[in-house]
Amino acid sequence: MKKLVAIISLVLTLGLVGCSSTPEVKDVPVSDIKTAINNETLLTIQPVAEVDAKEFYVFENIKDNIKEGFVLQAMINVKLQDVFVVKTDDVEKVKQAIEDYKTNNLRMFADGYGGEDNATSVADSKLESVGDYVYFIAAPNANDIEAKILEMIK
Numbered sequence: 001m002k003k004l005v006a007i008i009s010l011v012l013t014l015g016l017v018g019c020s021s022t023p024e025v026k027d028v029p030v031s032d033i034k035t036a037i038n039n040e041t042l043l044t045i046q047p048v049a050e051v052d053a054k055e056f057y058v059f060e061n062i063k064d065n066i067k068e069g070f071v072l073q074a075m076i077n078v079k080l081q082d083v084f085v086v087k088t089d090d091v092e093k094v095k096q097a098i099e100d101y102k103t104n105n106l107r108m109f110a111d112g113y114g115g116e117d118n119a120t121s122v123a124d125s126k127l128e129s130v131g132d133y134v135y136f137i138a139a140p141n142a143n144d145i146e147a148k149i150l151e152m153i154k
Contacts, residue, residue, distance in 0.1 A: 025131030026153050030085050033152045034070045037083065042145050045074040045081040053086050058101045065090040067132070078114040080106070080121045083145055084136040094134045098127055106138065130154065 034050070037043065053059055053069025069086030088094045106122050108114075117140055125138035126146055133153055137145050 024154075025133070028152050030068045030070055030087055030133075033085050033149055034072070036148055036152055037072070037145060040148060042141060042148060043072060043074075043081060043083070044139070044141060045076060045079045047075045048081070049073050049075045053084065056084075058097050058105075059086070059094070062090070062093045062097055065093050078118075080114060080118040080138055081140075082106075082125075082136065082138040084134075085149060086134045087132055088134060089132065091129045091132065091134055095127060095129060098134070098136045102127070102136075102138075
C-alpha cells in the first residue's frame with residue numbers, strides 16, 4: 001500500500017512539474033505591440049494602412065471572438081506587407097480565417113504578382129499563436145517582426 005501511495009505521489013509530482021514548465025504569456029494590449037513595431041521601423045514598406053481587426057473583412061464572421069487586434073498592410077497595392085496581431089477567445093477560428101485569407105487573397109502574390117519579393121513573403125509567412133494571441137506576418141523581414149511580437153508577449 002505504501003508503495004502504491006509513493007508511486008501515485010511521484011506521478012502527481014512529475015505531472016505538476018511538467019505542467020508548470022509552460023511559458024507564461026504576458027497580458028499586453030495589442031496597441032502596445034503595434035506601437036513597438038512602428039517605433040522600431042520594422043515595417044519597411046511605407047505608407048502603412050492600420051485597421052482594427054474587428055473591422056477587417058477577413059474577420060467579419062468571427063469578430064465576436066476577437067477581444068482586440070490590429071491589421072497593418074502596405075498601402076502600395078503591389079508590395080506585400082501584412083502584419084496581423086489578434087487577441088481572441090477562439091484561437092482556432094482566427095487562425096482558420098487567416099488561412100482562408102492566405103489561400104484566397106494572397107494567391108496572386110504567391111504566383112509572383114508584384115515581384116519575387118512578394119512571392120517570397122507569402123512562402124515565408126508566419127501564422128502562429130501564443131496563449132490567446134494569434135499573429136500573422138507576410139513581409140520581407142518576418143523574422144524581425146516576429147521577434148518583436150514575442151518579446152512583447154513572452
